Amino acid sequence: MGDPEAPPEPLVLALQRGRVLVWGAAAARALRERHRVCGVLVGAPPRRGAARGPRLPLQLLPEEARLLAETGAAVLVPPPEPGEGPPPAAAARYAAELAQSFAEQQEAAEGQRQARLQHLPPNQRPTGAPAAALPPRALLVQLPTAREGPALPPTAAPPDWGRPAPHWPHGGRPGHERRYRVYRDLWARGLHLTAGAKFGGDFLVYPGPPERFHAAAVALCPPPGAPLALGALVAAARLGTHVRKTLLLCAAPAGGAPAYTSLQWGPP
Secondary structure (H helix, E strand, C coil): CCCCCCCCCCEEEEEECCEEEECCHHHHHHHHHHHCCCCEEEECCCCCCCCCCCEEEEEECHHHHHHHHHCCCEEEECCCCCCCCCCHHHHHHHHHHHHHHHHHHHHHHHHHHHHHHHCCCHHHCCCCCCCCCCCHHHCCCCCCCCCCCCCCCCCCCCCCCCCCECCECCCCCHHHHHHHHHHHHHHHCCCEEEECHHHCCCEEEECCCCCCCCCCEEEECCCCCCCCCHHHHHHHHHHHHHCCCEEEEEECCCCCCCEEEEECCCCC
């Protein structure tokens, strides 16, 4: 028998002011396929004529990022301190991308110029040398948004989950703690979860990958002991039923296992 396959290296994710961004396409795919973490694409749409829709980077929910860090699947790395700047390799790579994009745009502009000249009569074509090219700083350069993740510092420690910090403001907040306990429990049951704000909940719950299944439930995590207005509860149940989803009320006490109650609006 051969040696057992070594576990994959943890992903390195950029953490900045509470946002966790994934810039690499391979890392985003690994999160979805290997860890059942979906996130949401927040990059600007491509130019007209290309495929529609947002693109990288992928932004993770705080609950998704914390789960990855606690399970050892990823390491959250805050940005460098002021004055440190990017690593030399990253700066050199960015400079190379900028130079390549500038050269491609200059070549495309010269090709368009030659094409326009071909449509002019010979007596109207300019005889002098073409105008000097503009400097790179005078052009708007489009760079790809897919990049490698940040470098792992020698002493990378996870955020303090119990206290807020500049780059992890969710620490110790009751709402985040409550949502995280629910997210961790449902994720451990083999389910897929995404953000549920557009349906009035905290999470959308899928029985399988979101690109292949419709969400089965809208998970709502109300504060413990807080009264739920009957009108709001009925409205949430009717909304869930209207979009063919079950309303899942989630109770997540700090010292116990989460409990769930499912509601559906039925005809009188």
